[in-house]
Amino acid sequence: MKEHAFFLSLGFTVDQTQLIKEARHYIAVFERIEEQISDYNEMTDPGVIRQLNIQVYQAAASIWAYKRKVLGLILRCEIVSNNMPLLVDHTSREAAYFAKRLKELNEGKLKPLPEAIIKENVFFLKIMADHSKFIGHLLDPSERKLVDQAREFSNDFDQLLFQAQDLDHMRPQSETVPLLDQFLDQNRVSVVSLRDFKKTARDLIEACKIKSSIPTLLADHVYREADHFLHIIDAFDEHLTAIKK
Template sequence: MNKLNMANPIVIRSLDEIQFWSRIMKEHALFLSLGFTHDQKQLIAEAHYFINLFEQIEEKLTRFNANTDIHHIQAFNNEVYQAAVAIWGYKRKVLGLILRCEIQTQNNYPLLVDHVSREAAYFAKRLKDLNKGKLAPEPDTIIKENLFFLKIMADHAKFIGHLLDPSERKLVEQAREFSHDFDQLVFQAIDLDSMRPQSETVPILDQFLDQNRVSVASLRDFKKTARELIEACRIKSNIHPLLADHTFREAERFLEIIDLFDSHLSKTAKKK
């Protein structure tokens, strides 16, 4: 039997989560550091600390593979979990400083800081769940995870619209339309969540995923176009090229998760 087929799925999923989210956390720290004013040296230094911390995690990640003993992976998950919790605490501290008007920043507005802190909390929870052996999604997980990502996508649309130059009227309008679309999807997900457990049927969840997939794919394509235009300096904006790529990768991630959930529902339906 092929060794890869014998690999523990918890190991494979853990490495995948760490590879994706550690890069995201590192980039969050970079974006926050760029959004502070020059006199906020302590906050900038803390951001650089997290950039280095997650770079070290990325380096350690290269030492593991799908056949690594699960106990080593669990220990690594715990280490990365501590880093995720630490950067979450830093982000929430920054949010508090902003909301109490104790600091003024450039582009670190409250919703963005809250947004990146929610992603850190999500990453930490994923690692915790994996170390508990939770892999196959439960029906409530499907709803809650989609709700999380739908809010992330809605935020992205708002950020893009906010950071585009106002003269880019067509793109700004498109971003607003995506913001409205995803706000509606968020409300639908909240309604579905409030109907649990009765809403946790395969047909309803299947339709839920299909609807989300169409909207996420459309937003992903918009982000891809925006990224290419920004990289080619063909549009006017305050969007860092790395930020454009960052939001594109998160849309791609959401689509992958929708496909994973869809596959799980198909298997569940066949068993019945």
């Protein structure tokens, strides 16, 4: 969330001082939370963690509202900025996801495993598809091979997303473990490829070996999200393996 606020602040024009000020406010908010969390460990009282979740939930809900306000201003053509509407919408979806997960944790709510697997994959497949589109747009047009690769990833993840949405509508039950196994395996292969592409792009950007308007931090940000998605896929795979045993 802190990095989202930073990226948005970079995209505003110099005269959009109020929006920049608000973005910087959220950078400071999440920096303070980071510092606070650094003092916690596995021995921290659960009541303290519950209060932390409430605090972070409120911050995530607040930055979500800010992002939706910015998106509205852009869509109504009330401002012109370098923040693409899909990018602002993308970051707002991540804020909504974060806030929802914190609320569910505090309330002790857990979705049935098949539903959780499908819903998480639908969310993150859309995130990965968006990333591919952003990379393709932010690379210099002269980087033709990399732009083509980004477009191929965009098409791949669009198709995986459509398949996941179809599966969500079918609502498979726990007895369809083989179907979910195949679903996770197929997604893992594509996410590994995209993660590796992002890592290569990040390293090339950092070494100033490709032409783009992508900050190194943004390249690293999307790489970390792909890596996180892989950890989620692996965790679900472990749960399915335990069920089969």
